[in-house]
Amino acid sequence: MSRLKLIQGDITKLQVDAIVNAANSSLLGGGGVDGAIHRAGGPQILEECRQIRNKQGGCKAGEAVITSGGNLKAKHVIHTVGPVWNGGSKNEEQLLANAYRNSLRVAIENSVSTIAFPNISTGIYGFPKRRAAEIAIETVQQFLQVNESIREVIFCCFDEENTNLYQQLLK
Numbered sequence: 001m002s003r004l005k006l007i008q009g010d011i012t013k014l015q016v017d018a019i020v021n022a023a024n025s026s027l028l029g030g031g032g033v034d035g036a037i038h039r040a041g042g043p044q045i046l047e048e049c050r051q052i053r054n055k056q057g058g059c060k061a062g063e064a065v066i067t068s069g070g071n072l073k074a075k076h077v078i079h080t081v082g083p084v085w086n087g088g089s090k091n092e093e094q095l096l097a098n099a100y101r102n103s104l105r106v107a108i109e110n111s112v113s114t115i116a117f118p119n120i121s122t123g124i125y126g127f128p129k130r131r132a133a134e135i136a137i138e139t140v141q142q143f144l145q146v147n148e149s150i151r152e153v154i155f156c157c158f159d160e161e162n163t164n165l166y167q168q169l170l171k
């Protein structure tokens with residue numbers, strides 16, 4: 001059975017070991033899914049983000065860090081930073097793949113076995129949705145082939161366009 005699952009909805013409602021946040025390098029919150037996660041998860045998450053910032057600076061594009069889930073049903077939030085789309089010649093595709101891969105690495109290091117991803121970079125950061133979906137699915141599939149400990153990866157789409165793309169690509 002496939003360990004990949006697609007749902008459409010609000011990622012903050014999911015009961016999984018970890019949800020992934022499409023954060024920015026400051027780790028101090030923002031709009032989009034980042035804003036929604038901090039609103040729903042409460043101040044504990046931001047406090048942990050500040051501590052990480054104090055220790056290691058922020059989080060570069062393609063990297064990932066972990067906090068608790070605060071008031072969320074999810075036990076953890078893995079904060080990753082996708083690339084800002086800049087026409088495609090600024091290594092955006094590689095950086096997006098790194099964001100997925102490094103989130104999964106952090107998941108494994110923290111014994112996470114069920115994890116949900118939003119469509120990183122496809123909102124405010126402007127990454128073309130089809131290409132982003134292809135990269136997300138390919139990167140996760142490759143990772144799962146060599147890592148048995150992750151039981152389920154949920155692609156949590158919010159908008160209709162992404163949902164339709166993932167439906168097509170996961171067929």
Ligand code: AR6
Nearest residue numbers: 010011022024030031032033034119121122123124125158
């Ligand atoms: N649940 C799941 N997906 C959501 C939700 C939600 N509650 N809300 C939005 N999305 P974006 P980015 C989808 O803009 O492009 C922030 O300000 C949305 O439809 O949240 O990586 C950060 O602080 C889209 O498909 O993230 C950064 O500054 C996807 O989440 C910047 O935005 C990603 O859209 C990051 O931009």
